[in-house]
Every structure is written in structure tokens, then in C-alpha cells.
Amino acid sequence: LWTKIRNELADVVGKDNFRNWIEPIEFGTLNEGEAVFYVPTNFIGDWVTRNFSDLIMMRLKAAGVPVSRMKFTLAPASRPQAPRVPAKAAAATRTAAVATTTEDELPGAPLDPRFTFDRFVVGKPNELAHAAARRVAEGNEVSFNPLFLYGGVGLGKTHLMHAIAHELQNREDGLRVVYLSAEQFMYRFVQALRDKQMMDFKQLFRSVDVLMVDDVQFIAGKDSTQEEFFHTFNALVDQNKQIVISADRAPNEIKDMEDRITSRLQCGLVVDLHPTDYELRLGILQQKVEQQRMQYPGLVIADGVLEFLAHRISNNVRVLEGALMRLFAFATLVGREITLDLTQECLADILRASDRKITIEEIQRKVSEHYNIRLSDLIGPRRLRALARPRQVAMYLSKQLTSRSLPEIGRRFGNRDHTTIMHGVRKIEELMMNDSQLADDIELLRRALEA
Numbered sequence: 122l123w124t125k126i127r128n129e130l131a132d133v134v135g136k137d138n139f140r141n142w143i144e145p146i147e148f149g150t151l152n153e154g155e156a157v158f159y160v161p162t163n164f165i166g167d168w169v170t171r172n173f174s175d176l177i178m179m180r181l182k183a184a185g186v187p188v189s190r191m192k193f194t195l196a197p198a199s200r201p202q203a204p205r206v207p208a209k210a211a212a213a214t215r216t217a218a219v220a221t222t223t224e225d226e227l228p229g230a231p232l233d234p235r236f237t238f239d240r241f242v243v244g245k246p247n248e249l250a251h252a253a254a255r256r257v258a259e260g261n262e263v264s265f266n267p268l269f270l271y272g273g274v275g276l277g278k279t280h281l282m283h284a285i286a287h288e289l290q291n292r293e294d295g296l297r298v299v300y301l302s303a304e305q306f307m308y309r310f311v312q313a314l315r316d317k318q319m320m321d322f323k324q325l326f327r328s329v330d331v332l333m334v335d336d337v338q339f340i341a342g343k344d345s346t347q348e349e350f351f352h353t354f355n356a357l358v359d360q361n362k363q364i365v366i367s368a369d370r371a372p373n374e375i376k377d378m379e380d381r382i383t384s385r386l387q388c389g390l391v392v393d394l395h396p397t398d399y400e401l402r403l404g405i406l407q408q409k410v411e412q413q414r415m416q417y418p419g420l421v422i423a424d425g426v427l428e429f430l431a432h433r434i435s436n437n438v439r440v441l442e443g444a445l446m447r448l449f450a451f452a453t454l455v456g457r458e459i460t461l462d463l464t465q466e467c468l469a470d471i472l473r474a475s476d477r478k479i480t481i482e483e484i485q486r487k488v489s490e491h492y493n494i495r496l497s498d499l500i501g502p503r504r505l506r507a508l509a510r511p512r513q514v515a516m517y518l519s520k521q522l523t524s525r526s527l528p529e530i531g532r533r534f535g536n537r538d539h540t541t542i543m544h545g546v547r548k549i550e551e552l553m554m555n556d557s558q559l560a561d562d563i564e565l566l567r568r569a570l571e572a
């Protein structure tokens with residue numbers, strides 16, 4: 122049955138997608154509603170989970186398979202191995218790595234063929250990161266080393282890194298570009314240790330022209346991997362080779378990272394991808410619709426649907442894309458036009474999850490109620506001791522529960538400076554350690570706000 126369903130998917134996802142991502146999936150087990158599929162690499166597994174799981178689930182259900190959850194994991198036999206790129210996938214998706222000596226010694230992960238600059242929509246929140254990535258992709262000179270990109274999940278870090286790699290690989294001069302996640306770096310390292318291949322490992326990583334390590338926060342707290350990463354990093358910088366790093370937060374905010382590494386990471390250009398805004402989300406949606414036209418030729422989207430989605434769905438572009446893909450698949454399946462009604466029906470769960478946006482105003486109101494002071498006093502300039510603590514609590518909660526920056530929070534607190542807000546947040550963090558009454562108060566407020 123799986124083979125049949127799989128082959129049917131070829132028509133839906135297109136030939137390339139099918140060959141790269143769907144064809145390698147093997148059916149594993151079905152147990153109490155959980156279907157387990159085997160994939161050759163974690164990368165493919167992640168990718169399938171992200172991009173095709175809704176579609177696969179729908180097909181399985183349509184075929185009468187009693188499935189409610191799905192997992193894409195490495196086949197049991199290949200589990201202990203470091204993820205290797207199977208020859209077929211490597212050939213199909215041009216790999217990130219270019220062999221140094223022998224063909225099978227590729228340390229990089231395959232690149233997603235869709236993550237190109239062409240397909241990256243630029244807006245205010247990501248324009249700096251995009252410009253920096255472009256600069257590195259020109260590859261003419263090493264102007265900042267490393268380029269450190271950071272930001273929350275689904276904001277385009279991996280997309281930008283792949284785009285750089287694609288670009289550099291297309292050059293004539295055969296640059297050796299290696300892209301991999303920090304997790305894969307660790308696997309490689311552990312494997313080399315186990316197989317007593319450390320010399321090869323070192324040589325391999327030190328002979329690349331461009332090294333890109335994604336999600337570097339992963340190696341925080343992993344001491345020997347960090348150590349090796351540090352040496353690789355230094356060796357490459359000394360040779361004036363370009364390094365690109367990404368993480369989910371700023372270098373100095375990564376816990377359990379050695380100071381010397383943190384300071385190394387900061388010595389190039391550090392840029393962050395900000396949460397998306399409405400215009401960027403709308404732009405991305407419009408682009409996705411354009412790209413899907415080929416695959417869903419009969420698709421009709423009513424006016425206002427994209428605007429509605431851009432307005433209602435959160436920052437995370439991955440969630441946004443997932444929602445759109447589900448909408449497409451659903452509309453195609455039932456053969457209906459995508460209207461606002463259909464959108465609300467089909468995406469009810471995603472919309473509900475995105476709804477919970479706590480505002481600074483709500484926080485201020487709740488805090489002033491809780492401490493029984495006037496809202497105007499909480500926000501206003503009066504320097505009364507009785508007001509100081511509640512004010513700091515409200516600042517702290519604003520920082521914790523909203524995605525607003527310190528300067529933005531400052532503005533909402535009667536135009537206070539961002540250092541005042543930072544001081545308030547720190548103060549509360551400190552006090553909470555010893556003052557359990559305060560910690561309880563805050564927990565109570567948090568729950569009330571999140572309810």
C-alpha cells in the first residue's frame with residue numbers, strides 16, 4: 122500500500138521533489154496510530170516532516186490507514202552511523218561538499234534546492250542579514266569573518282546559508298564549500314574519534330574554502346566537540362577562509378559556550394533576523410502561491426485570504442508555509458476554491474495556536490490590578506518605592522511574554538530608556554532567586570496572562 126501511495130505522491134509534489142525526498146522513504150511500522158517511516162538521513166527526515174508530512178498523512182487517511190501520528194527516522198540498521206549522504210541523493214541534489222581527495226569523504230550535508238536567493242523574500246526584518254549573506258556569496262574577499270546569523274526558529278537562517286552555498290558552488294573556481302549543522306559536525310567528530318580517524322577529520326575540515334555551520338548552539342555544553350570546533354575555526358580564520366555560522370540566539374547569550382569561542386564568534390559580523398512583520402509575511406505568501414501555481418494548476422484563492430493569513434499567523438515562516446501547503450492540499454482534495462471560510466475551517470488549529478499574543482498593555486493592566494495601583498502610576502514617572510517593584514515586574518513580564526525589544530518596551534513604559542528596562546528585568550531575575558513570594562506572584566500573573 123505504501124508503495125502505491127508513494128507513487129501517487131509523485132504527481133502531487135513533482136518529479137524532483139519526489140526523487141529527492143519521497144522516493145527514499147520506506148515504511149517501517151504502524152503501531153497504535155503511529156506510523157514510523159525510515160529515511161536514509163536525518164536531514165531527509167527533517168525535511169519530509171517539515172514539508173510533506175501533512176500531505177502524506179492526508180493520503181494515508183484517505184486510503185483508510187488508521188494513523189494519527191507519524192515519525193520519520195533513520196532505519197534501525199543505519200542508526201548508529203553518522204548520517205551519510207547516499208550516493209543517489211548526493212547526485213540528485215548537488216551536495217554541499219566537494220571532495221578533497223576521495224569521493225566518499227564529503228563532510229557536508231545536501232542543500233535544499235529551493236533555498237536560493239531568488240526565493241528569499243526580503244523585508245525590513247531580514248534585510249541586513251540578507252545583504253550580509255549576499256556579500257559573502259559574492260565570495261570575492263573575506264570582508265567579515267565569521268558571518269554570524271542569528272534569530273528565532275523559522276526566520277530563514279538555514280535558507281540564507283544554503284543560498285550562499287548554492288551561489289559559491291556555481292562559481293567557476295571550484296571553491297570547496299561545506300555546509301553542515303553543528304549536530305552533524307559533532308557526529309562526524311565522534312565518529313572520527315571512534316574510528317581513530319582524527320587526522321583525516323582535521324585535515325578534511327581544515328582544507329575547505331568556506332565552512333558553514335548551522336545551529337551552532339547545539340554544541341554548547343559539549344566540551345570536546347566545542348574544543349575541536351574552536352581549533353577548526355581558528356585554523357580556517359588563520360588561512361583567511363570564510364566562515365558562516367548560525368544560531369538561535371546571539372553569541373553572548375549561548376549558555377555553556379566557552380568564553381574564547383563566544384568572543385571568536387563575535388569578532389566578525391553579527392546580524393540578527395527579526396521576527397517577521399505583516400508585509401514580509403504577505404510577500405512570502407504571495408511568492409509561495411506563485412511557485413505552487415505549476416503544481417496546483419486549478420487553484421483559485423479568494424481575495425483577502427493571503428492578507429488574512431499574513432495577519433493571523435505568527436512570526437515563524439515555517440508555520441506560515443505549512444499552513445499554506447495544507448490549504449492547497451485540502452482545497453485540491455475537495456476540489457473547492459480557497460475562501461476565507463475554507464481557510465478558517467482547514468487551519469483552525471494553527472489559527473488558534475497563533476492567537477495567543479500577549480500585549481504589553483494587557484501585562485500592565487494585570488500587574489496594576491494585582492498590586493492594586495493605578496495604571497497611570499505604573500507607567501508614569503513617579504519615583505515612589507511602592508511603584509518601583511510592580512513596574513519592574515511588568516517590565517520583566519513584557520520581556521518574557523512578548524517579542525518586543527527593550528527599546529520598544531521602554532517606549533510603552535512612559536518613554537523610558539532601554540537600559541532602565543534591562544535593569545528592571547535583571548533586578549526581578551535576581552530577586553526571584555531568593556524571594557519565593559515574588560516568584561509566586563509572577564507565576565500567578567504569567568498564568569493569568571496566558572490563560
Ligand code: ADP
Pocket residue numbers: 236240241242243247272273274275276277278279280281405438439442
Ligand atoms: P531557520 O533556519 O531560521 O529556522 P529556515 O531557513 O529553515 O529557518 O526557514 C523556514 C522556512 O521558511 C523555509 O522553508 C524557508 O524557505 C522559509 N523562509 C524563511 N524566510 C523566508 C523568506 N524571507 N523568504 C522566503 N522563504 C522564507
Ligand code: MG
Pocket residue numbers: 278279280335336
Ligand atoms: Mg535552521
